[in-house]
Amino acid sequence: MAIDLKTSSDFKENFSFGKIYFKKLIFPLIFVFLFHILFYDLSLATLFFVIVVLISFAVIIVTYLGSIRRKEINQIKDIIFKIRENKFNSPDEISLGKHLVELEGEIKSMFLRTQNDIQNLKKLEQVRTEFLGNVSHELRTPIFAIQGFIETLLNGAIDDKRVNRSFLEKAGIHTENLNNLLNDLIDISMIESGQMKMSFRYFGIAEFITGIIDEFTPLADEKGLEIRCGYIKPTLKIFGDRNRLKQVFVNLLQNAIKYTDTGYIEIICNEEGKLCNISIKDTGIGIPEVDLERIFERFYRVDKARSRAVGGTGLGLAIVKHILEAHSSKIEVKSEVNKGTEFSFKLKK
Numbered sequence: 001m002a003i004d005l006k007t008s009s010d011f012k013e014n015f016s017f018g019k020i021y022f023k024k025l026i027f028p029l030i031f032v033f034l035f036h037i038l039f040y041d042l043s044l045a046t047l048f049f050v051i052v053v054l055i056s057f058a059v060i061i062v063t064y065l066g067s068i069r070r071k072e073i074n075q076i077k078d079i080i081f082k083i084r085e086n087k088f089n090s091p092d093e094i095s096l097g098k099h100l101v102e103l104e105g106e107i108k109s110m111f112l113r114t115q116n117d118i119q120n121l122k123k124l125e126q127v128r129t130e131f132l133g134n135v136s137h138e139l140r141t142p143i144f145a146i147q148g149f150i151e152t153l154l155n156g157a158i159d160d161k162r163v164n165r166s167f168l169e170k171a172g173i174h175t176e177n178l179n180n181l182l183n184d185l186i187d188i189s190m191i192e193s194g195q196m197k198m199s200f201r202y203f204g205i206a207e208f209i210t211g212i213i214d215e216f217t218p219l220a221d222e223k224g225l226e227i228r229c230g231y232i233k234p235t236l237k238i239f240g241d242r243n244r245l246k247q248v249f250v251n252l253l254q255n256a257i258k259y260t261d262t263g264y265i266e267i268i269c270n271e272e273g274k275l276c277n278i279s280i281k282d283t284g285i286g287i288p289e290v291d292l293e294r295i296f297e298r299f300y301r302v303d304k305a306r307s308r309a310v311g312g313t314g315l316g317l318a319i320v321k322h323i324l325e326a327h328s329s330k331i332e333v334k335s336e337v338n339k340g341t342e343f344s345f346k347l348k349k
């Protein structure tokens, strides 16, 4: 029996680690002791000797088991400490020996999970920082512009009839952009924090789309664009949140008008089994293929200057994507530069 008894404190430690086995040992020993009393006619001296032998035996066994337990627990402690201090690069560096294979497996999977969580947190932190940076930048642009116009007016332009009105109008446009940005930011944060309540109901899609087209016709007329709509059965009903879906249509129509210089915009609504496929098509500037998968990211614009000039916030499509996801739907886009763009999605009917 190789017992690690380098010092008396080592011995004490090993013994205290093995104490847990003491209870298990004491009963067999009491049994052996009683057996001796019952079957041998022992003298007091022999009895004392038997007691001393049994106790020594118990202490040696307990210390031996304690030393094994102590080694294992120290090994586990060491691994936990190293995980906490980030000293492992891969789970293969964690090893506990043959007897603790299962525990080793558990610790390895815990380590992997923690590593994953840490990576996700780092990513989230990066996204948050990026988002804050973007927000500040987006806020600064209209605020600086408004400040500039006000300063110029105060410095004398207010009395210059050729520019005073147009400077005020421009400041007004930037104020509107600022307001749009704040509204979109509120929407995005509500959606992403899960606070946006959805209320799903059946509603008539034909009358819904006609209403939206009526609202946008003046804007399209200004640019000489026509808004067309394919035939929709008057009784066709869609299941969804009417107000949120209106936001989807408004965003897509606004984009279609903003990014189209000539031609038309078309809304098509086709029944496909239990679903209704809706598409909003334009004959506008189109989106280059490399940008197609990124346009749904917050603040991503193909042409920042153009988007800002037409009052875009860069958040519209991110909001559209979120709202449609809440309807278990997915937005698709097809586009060809200088030919046009088509956004489509399916809704339950």
Ligand SMILES: Nc1ncnc2c1ncn2[C@@H]1O[C@H](COP(=O)(O)OP(=O)(O)O)[C@@H](O)[C@H]1O
Residues within 6 Å of the ligand: 251, 255, 256, 259, 260, 282, 284, 285, 286, 287, 295, 300, 301, 302, 303, 307, 308, 311, 312, 313, 314, 315, 316, 317, 318, 341
């Ligand atoms: N119908 C479209 N035609 C061409 N480009 C579009 C269209 N819709 C969106 N885009 C591009 O996708 C970008 C992101 O759209 P969106 O999130 O609505 O932001 P924005 O506020 O700039 O309109 C736009 O800046 C524009 O570059």
Ligand SMILES: [Mg+2]
Residues within 6 Å of the ligand: 251, 254, 255, 312, 313, 314, 315, 316, 317
């Ligand atoms: Mg938009």
